[in-house]
Amino acid sequence: MVIKRLKDFDIQQISNSGQCFRLEKVEENKFQLIAREEYLEIEQKGEEVQFSCSEEEFEKIWKLYFDLEMDYGRIKKSIEKEDIYLQKAVLCGAGIRILRQDLWEVILSFLISQQNNIPRIKKIIKMLCENYGERKINFKEEEYFCFPKAERIAQLEESDLQACNLGYRSKYVKQTAKCIVEGNFSIESLWGMDYKKAREKLMELYGVGAKVADCICLFGLHQIEAFPVDTHIKQMLEKYYKNGFPFEKYQGYAGILQQYAFYYELYGDI
């Protein structure tokens, strides 16, 4: 067990932020996460956060995973005072961070995400994990399932994917997995590219368009300048930034602001 006091961190907000789909609330203030083939429980009260792992594991995996070395306070402070919308958005999702998830998991998850809603995306991914992910046992002697490897997904028939409710996305997933496994697309090489090149390269994949590519850049490669425009962000831009979003003022990290805005659009001033 590790206990930390963390600023700019809210596990519930991160869970609801739509960037990851395997972080689930299990009881009040308590969440479970399956990532990096590990099982983790997180319990938060105020700034005090408990992680169900050793200090070594925390340092080795989770500190980086939750992007705890990034100063989000500084990013928030950089927002212009006159920008009422962003100020409100940042206040609303003050504990959001951009996780450092597994690249393949992000690619598959956001292929599934298109023209879909978050509860349904979570259900589909859960089913894929239970059917095709490696089964493991956690510290409570309970079973859990890892995210399925590309090799396993590539073996499946489209009908198997249809059975997991992927619908018309089945063909995208099947072909993308095959392409990666057969060595025709190196996802590792993406790490050596800048945002523009990585985005362009990702769009070569069948089923990956501009928006999904941006999500993969932002959530999979941690290229925080990527600014995915989905239907919510599109509506927001049309409503509050008719003369254009001030990207020039937030060069290099607009994607983090996108995430605050996305969350604010979803959950608003509740």
Next chain:
DNA sequence: GACCAGGGCCGGC
């Protein structure tokens, strides 16, 4: 029960 829309993309024009 009906209807709309969801972290869009592809293919045809």
Next chain:
DNA sequence: GCCGGCCCTGGT
């Protein structure tokens, strides 16, 4: 560059 079609289902 624009537009129709698309699997399925959560939410109203």
